[in-house]
Amino acid sequence: MNRMVHTKPPITEHRNQFFVTLMTLLDRFYQGDKIALSKIISCVENQSPGYRKVLAQLYPKAGKGYRIGFTGPPGAGKSTVVDKLTSFLVKQNQRVGIIAVDPTSPFTGGALLGDRIRMQDLTNLEGVFIRSMATRGSYGGLATTTKEVSIVMDAFGKDYILIETVGVGQVELDVVNACDTTVVILVPESGDSIQAMKAGLMEIADIFVVNKSDREGASRIVTELDMILDIRRKKGEWEYPVVPTEAVNNKGIDLLLSKIYDHKEFITSHKILEEHRKNQIKGDIKKILELKVREMVDERILNSLDVDKIAEKVFRCEEDPYSVVEKVLKQIRITNSE
Amino acid sequence: MNRMVHTKPPITEHRNQFFVTLMTLLDRFYQGDKIALSKIISCVENQSPGYRKVLAQLYPKAGKGYRIGFTGPPGAGKSTVVDKLTSFLVKQNQRVGIIAVDPTSPFTGGALLGDRIRMQDLTNLEGVFIRSMATRGSYGGLATTTKEVSIVMDAFGKDYILIETVGVGQVELDVVNACDTTVVILVPESGDSIQAMKAGLMEIADIFVVNKSDREGASRIVTELDMILDIRRKKGEWEYPVVPTEAVNNKGIDLLLSKIYDHKEFITSHKILEEHRKNQIKGDIKKILELKVREMVDERILNSLDVDKIAEKVFRCEEDPYSVVEKVLKQIRITNSE
Numbered sequence: 001m002n003r004m005v006h007t008k009p010p011i012t013e014h015r016n017q018f019f020v021t022l023m024t025l026l027d028r029f030y031q032g033d034k035i036a037l038s039k040i041i042s043c044v045e046n047q048s049p050g051y052r053k054v055l056a057q058l059y060p061k062a063g064k065g066y067r068i069g070f071t072g073p074p075g076a077g078k079s080t081v082v083d084k085l086t087s088f089l090v091k092q093n094q095r096v097g098i099i100a101v102d103p104t105s106p107f108t109g110g111a112l113l114g115d116r117i118r119m120q121d122l123t124n125l126e127g128v129f130i131r132s133m134a135t136r137g138s139y140g141g142l143a144t145t146t147k148e149v150s151i152v153m154d155a156f157g158k159d160y161i162l163i164e165t166v167g168v169g170q171v172e173l174d175v176v177n178a179c180d181t182t183v184v185i186l187v188p189e190s191g192d193s194i195q196a197m198k199a200g201l202m203e204i205a206d207i208f209v210v211n212k213s214d215r216e217g218a219s220r221i222v223t224e225l226d227m228i229l230d231i232r233r234k235k236g237e238w239e240y241p242v243v244p245t246e247a248v249n250n251k252g253i254d255l256l257l258s259k260i261y262d263h264k265e266f267i268t269s270h271k272i273l274e275e276h277r278k279n280q281i282k283g284d285i286k287k288i289l290e291l292k293v294r295e296m297v298d299e300r301i302l303n304s305l306d307v308d309k310i311a312e313k314v315f316r317c318e319e320d321p322y323s324v325v326e327k328v329l330k331q332i333r334i335t336n337s338e
Numbered sequence: 339m340n341r342m343v344h345t346k347p348p349i350t351e352h353r354n355q356f357f358v359t360l361m362t363l364l365d366r367f368y369q370g371d372k373i374a375l376s377k378i379i380s381c382v383e384n385q386s387p388g389y390r391k392v393l394a395q396l397y398p399k400a401g402k403g404y405r406i407g408f409t410g411p412p413g414a415g416k417s418t419v420v421d422k423l424t425s426f427l428v429k430q431n432q433r434v435g436i437i438a439v440d441p442t443s444p445f446t447g448g449a450l451l452g453d454r455i456r457m458q459d460l461t462n463l464e465g466v467f468i469r470s471m472a473t474r475g476s477y478g479g480l481a482t483t484t485k486e487v488s489i490v491m492d493a494f495g496k497d498y499i500l501i502e503t504v505g506v507g508q509v510e511l512d513v514v515n516a517c518d519t520t521v522v523i524l525v526p527e528s529g530d531s532i533q534a535m536k537a538g539l540m541e542i543a544d545i546f547v548v549n550k551s552d553r554e555g556a557s558r559i560v561t562e563l564d565m566i567l568d569i570r571r572k573k574g575e576w577e578y579p580v581v582p583t584e585a586v587n588n589k590g591i592d593l594l595l596s597k598i599y600d601h602k603e604f605i606t607s608h609k610i611l612e613e614h615r616k617n618q619i620k621g622d623i624k625k626i627l628e629l630k631v632r633e634m635v636d637e638r639i640l641n642s643l644d645v646d647k648i649a650e651k652v653f654r655c656e657e658d659p660y661s662v663v664e665k666v667l668k669q670i671r672i673t674n675s676e
Contacts (some may be wrong), residue, residue: 037354052660059658073411153510189527274653281649281659286640288663290632294640302624311619315612320397321619325626 022050026057029156034129037156041131044148052288055148058155063277065097065154066264069176070164072185072201075212080247081185081256084163086128088257094160095127095154096219099146101175103167129153143174144287147280177204178280180273181263183256185209186225203226206238207259213244214251238266301328360388364395367494375494379469382486390626393486396493401615403435403492404602405515408502410523410539415549418585419523419594420502424466426595432498433465435491437484439503439513467491481512482625485618488566514543516618519601521546522593524563526555540566544576545597549591551582576604631659639666 022043028036043051070078079100086096122130131153133146150161163179165172172273176182184205189212208229210222222242229240241259245252267273304327314317359379366374381389408416416477417438424434460468469491471484488499501517503510521670522543527673546567548560560580567578579597583590630666643666 056658056660056664059652059660061653063653063655186668191663213487252535278649278653281652284644285645285648285659285662288659289639290635292626292663293631293635297628301627301631305619307623310623311616314397314619314623315401315616317398317401320394321623321626322394322397324623325630326390328627329630 002155022048022054026054032157037129037152038131041149041152044152045133045145054271055151058152062151062154062328063107063163065150065158066181067154067161067163067179068260069179069182070162070185071172071176071182071204072209073187074166075189076185076187077247078164078166078185081183081209081211081253082162082246083122084247084250084253085257085260086122086162088253089160090128092124092126095148095158095159096125096129097156097161098122098128098130099149099153099161099163100132101142101146101163101172102132122221127158129156129158142179146175147178147284173200173204180267180276181206181260183207183209183260185211186221187212188221190214203230206240208240208242209252210244211241211247214246218244238263247326355654358384360392363391368583370495375467375490376469379487379490383471383483393489398488400492403488403496403499404519405488405499405501405517406598407517407520408500408523409510409514409520409542410547410607411505411525413527414523414525415585416502416504416523419521419547419583419591420500420547421460422585422588422591423595424463424500426591427498428463428466431465433496434463434467435494435496435499436460436466436468437470437487437491437499437501438470439480439484439501439510439516465496466495467496469622481516484513485516485622511538511542518605519544519598519613521545521547521598523549525550526553526559540570543671544578544601545594546578546580547590547594548580548582549585556582576601605669 010199022040024035025039025043029040040054042048043054070082072078077085082098082100085180086098088150089096122128131149132141146163150163153161163176165175182204184201184207186201186208187210208225210218212218213222222244225242229242233240239262243252243256243259245256267276310319310321310324314321314324360378363374363377365380367378378392380386381443382393406672408420412414420436420438424436427434466522469487471480471487484501488501491499501514503513520542522539522545524539524546525548546563548556548563549558551560560582563580567580573579577600581590581597583594583595585591602611605614648657648662652659
């Protein structure tokens with residue numbers, strides 16, 4: 001730190017200021033201050049200076065919280081299921097954190113109105129904290145950011161962290177798949193089970209929910225899912241249940257919760273959870289390392305290149321990007337001085 | 339190359355063999371051999387040794403092909419729209435390449451049966467080449483791989499490259515957004531336009547298609563989309579049309595194609611295409627560089643760490659991954675010897 005002061009004094013002073021503020025925030029955070037929690041999440045989301053130091057402090061305090069991921073096609077009623085489940089958990093004196101991964105739109109400039117209203121409803125419940133996260137910006141690093149925010153909530157003392165993603169894309173699948181229990185929510189309208197297979201949902205689900213189960217075709221999709229899941233079900237292993245719900249009418253949510261508890265118990269007693277967490281940690285280390293190295297590359301390599309000029313040459317077919325990179329990398333040395 | 343022979347002879351010989359095969363393939367590729375095209379795509383997809391050298395050769399030969407991306411929620415009928423559009427293009431003597439980005443399932447072990455049948459139908463058409471790409475494996479690098487496969491098709495002489503993605507996730511959006519024209523396909527059942535906004539579809543669409551427009555609610559969603567798009571429409575700029583289609587009955591496809599031609603003409607004459615391509619190239623350079631550096635990191639840093647041991651320590655809360663990485667990076671030097 002001192003060495004840096006000599007080379008770049010203004011930035012470091014700025015950073016130090018940030019850092020002092022963060023440490024004060026952390027004190028309040030440890031006392032259970034919700035505003036401090038919110039600010040620390042923002043700091044992690046925006047990768048403000050010092051955020052990694054904060055995470056380094058919080059990481060060892062996390063690990064008690066249980067992560068449940070929810071995904072499914074748009075319009076399946078994920079938010080409603082999560083909301084109703086939250087009420088059940090709160091009744092059982094569980095502290096709940098919700099992360100809603102939400103694509104933002106330039107037309108609305110942020111989270112949609114519906115979610116704002118929703119947030120007010122939920123935050124009135126004791127021990128509930130909800131956070132909408134934009135996919136824009138954190139692009140590519142969404143899974144990492146979500147993970148980091150869940151670590152903050154975990155360290156804050158949340159017993160359950162519910163992570164909900166809109167859409168069924170690869171990044172979204174990655175986000176929920178990193179959870180301890182993954183719930184996939186479908187509706188009779190969301191097409192047949194073949195579509196679910198195509199969207200990659202069959203592989204990641206620990207529990208299936210068929211929501212809006214009062215509608216036509218509900219029993220058909222439950223049967224179809226059951227048949228496909230039978231291939232996956234093995235004696236003595238997890239049962240992969242299909243739970244019909246009518247979330248708006250609070251129907252089936254109690255069964256869903258008991259299946260979540262069952263899954264938690266199953267993976268804990270079979271040491272699957274421990275294994276999963278260790279693998280997660282290995283992945284975390286790799287990602288943090290790659291992120292840091294990428295920053296170093298951006299800073300020390302890309303900034304020293306005239307990318308515009310190179311792009312112009314490539315556009316005119318005078319060069320190709322692969323050979324350009326080869327040339328650049330010939331000048332780069334990565335050495336481990338250990 | 340010679341320097342490497344001295345240090346690691348067996349691997350290099352193996353690589354050289356691969357490389358000779360690739361060069362033979364390239365000869366056949368330039369003569370218009372479909373099987374060579376197919377094999378070179380596989381080589382790029384699997385990142386076989388030498389694939390970057392192949393891409394370096396093909397890159398300057400690409401650039402004439404026009405990329406059209408198709409996305410939308412599962413079940414919207416993207417494949418049907420793409421198929422019918424392909425028939426129209428073929429009638430106009432255009433050579434078409436199709437890339438279907440398709441999540442694979444462990445239950446089926448690859449592309450689904452429907453797509454296999456589909457492929458047989460389409461490949462009977464003159465000048466049409468279709469390729470299903472699995473999302474598994476290429477994970478994270480899907481956008482890059484798709485881009486590279488489209489470069490291969492482009493260099494092969496395809497006039498139009500149609501890229502179709504299942505799902506509406508961030509990676510999928512990225513894939514189609516990288517295209518020259520982006521078509522978003524919705525159906526009356528896919529929920530209201532608010533859902534489309536939430537899924538991030540409004541921002542990326544150059545053309546909207548409301549497929550299955552004979553169904554109830556079709557005119558409502560067309561009107562809704564039109565109203566929202568009006569905010570985006572500006573005098574003298576692109577019109578952002580909404581095209582109702584009934585793809586199975588071949589209705590509206592001619593209108594869609596004329597709108598695609600309009601968009602192509604618009605972005606070409608307004609120099610938007612040139613700008614877009616140059617930005618793409620800049621992004622390509624950055625991605626290739628990052629990928630290479632990441633490989634170097636994996637090879638030279640991660641392999642020298644006992645990640646299992648570190649993960650165990652982190653799991654026992656004796657360390658945190660952020661501090662671990664800081665420690666590791668203190669030993670790493672990235673230097674530009676230019």
